[in-house]
Amino acid sequence: EIVLTQSPGTLSLSPGERATLSCTASHIVSSNYLAWYQHKPGQAPRLLISGASSRATGIPDRFSGSGSGTDFTLTISRLEPGDFAVYYCQQYTDSPITFGQGTRLEIK
Amino acid sequence: QVQLVQSGAEVKKPGASVRVSCKASGYSFTTYYMHWVRQAPGQGLEWMGIINPSGGSTTYAQKLQGRVTMTRDTSTSTVNMELSSLRSEDTAVYYCARRGGVQGFDIWGQGTMVTVSS
Numbered sequence: 001e002i003v004l005t006q007s008p009g010t011l012s013l014s015p016g017e018r019a020t021l022s023c024t025a026s027h028i029v030s031s032n033y034l035a036w037y038q039h040k041p042g043q044a045p046r047l048l049i050s051g052a053s054s055r056a057t058g059i060p061d062r063f064s065g066s067g068s069g070t071d072f073t074l075t076i077s078r079l080e081p082g083d084f085a086v087y088y089c090q091q092y093t094d095s096p097i098t099f100g101q102g103t104r105l106e107i108k
Numbered sequence: 109q110v111q112l113v114q115s116g117a118e119v120k121k122p123g124a125s126v127r128v129s130c131k132a133s134g135y136s137f138t139t140y141y142m143h144w145v146r147q148a149p150g151q152g153l154e155w156m157g158i159i160n161p162s163g164g165s166t167t168y169a170q171k172l173q174g175r176v177t178m179t180r181d182t183s184t185s186t187v188n189m190e191l192s193s194l195r196s197e198d199t200a201v202y203y204c205a206r207r208g209g210v211q212g213f214d215i216w217g218q219g220t221m222v223t224v225s226s
Contacts, residue, residue, distance in 0.1 A: 033210075033212075035211070035212030035213070037153075037212070037213075044203055044205075044216035044217065044218060045145075045205075045213070047208075047213060047214050050208075050210070050212045050214075054211075056211065056212075056214060088152065090153075090212060090213075092207070092212055092213075095167055096155055096169050097143070097155040097158075098155065099152055099155065100152070102152045
């Protein structure tokens with residue numbers, strides 16, 4: 001099983017600032033099948049990034065993903081009020097599919 | 109439009125079973141694998157398993173083996189998830205989610221709250 005570890009657990013920033021979220025895998029994620037999701041209370045998770053760096057349909061270019069192998073990053077270039085949420089990374093290359101424990105992005 | 113619509117909230121007693129349904133529309137039902145994910149209160153996302161809507165084959169998370177069953181009905185474009193021998197730790201929001209080809213889970217149902225309480 002591929003274990004994903006996200007850091008930090010909580011990130012406190014202000015609107016307009018840049019957010020950098022990390023996801024480290026215990027084993028290589030083949031084909032870079034690594035996704036990022038945004039999850040707000042009372043809503044379903046929303047796919048942001050697939051294949052480590054490809055933005056999903058309708059996702060603004062403020063969101064970008066990078067990395068390969070075991071180390072991946074989600075960057076939000078200029079935070080807007082609607083960006084404050086919990087973010088999860090997920091690997092979908094290997095069964096069982098696994099999620100990181102999440103990073104809570106909160107308003108400072 | 110492409111959407112997944114799930115059945116409504118459930119309250120069950122320990123030891124009972126629950127079935128959550130997920131109706132797909134707006135796309136070819138048999139083309140995309142469907143997954144189930146749950147989130148217990150205050151916890152993260154947990155993958156439960158996958159069903160191939162075309163042939164009906166399934167793979168389940170090891171911790172749920174023997175208690176979870178996923179089925180599909182191609183005539184109604186619906187997948188179902190049944191969880192038996194419910195315990196309080198199964199209290200969670202349950203989501204169905206479509207795997208979008210080489211993408212991650214691109215379409216999600218709205219979620220179904222299942223509460224297990226005596």
